[in-house]
Amino acid sequence: MLEDLGFAHSPPDTPLDIHQVQGDIFAKVVEFCTHYIENPPPKEDEDKKKLELSDWDKKFCEDMDQKTLFQVILAANFLDVKPLLDSTCLHIALKLKSMTREEIRKEYNITKEFTPEEEEKARKEFEEMILQTTAKK
Numbered sequence: 001m002l003e004d005l006g007f008a009h010s011p012p013d014t015p016l017d018i019h020q021v022q023g024d025i026f027a028k029v030v031e032f033c034t035h036y037i038e039n040p041p042p043k044e045d046e047d048k049k050k051l052e053l054s055d056w057d058k059k060f061c062e063d064m065d066q067k068t069l070f071q072v073i074l075a076a077n078f079l080d081v082k083p084l085l086d087s088t089c090l091h092i093a094l095k096l097k098s099m100t101r102e103e104i105r106k107e108y109n110i111t112k113e114f115t116p117e118e119e120e121k122a123r124k125e126f127e128e129m130i131l132q133t134t135a136k137k
Contacts, residue, residue: 021075028072032060032084041083051130053090061091066107093130 021029035056053061061069069088076084096104104110114122 020078022071025068025071025075028064028068029075029079029081029084032087033081035060036083051090051094053087053094057087058091061088096126 039056041054064072069092073085073088073092075081076088099107
């Protein structure tokens, strides 16, 4: 992860600009990274990768309220912590996949009704996003 941020060969006292990440959210990022380092996921063949979360990742995501989860997603993106970004986004995608339209509208406070064309466009974009996510893994 430090390599991704460009800090792999930096001196240990090189500052990391994290002013955009709140302390409680940064603590969640550190918690995830600590677990990830201490319990690395098993290496899998590209063909065998599944769209599943580990029990720990699932609990980690479920223990956060929606606002915190989205702040962690933003922090993971900002800090370029790909495993955390992948896990949290997959959690949201799996959650959405299991919900009805009405549940999604209620959960995310969506009040506007979509036209059939808008709904079809959104469905296709969601499917493409899932396919792109699985292709990257």
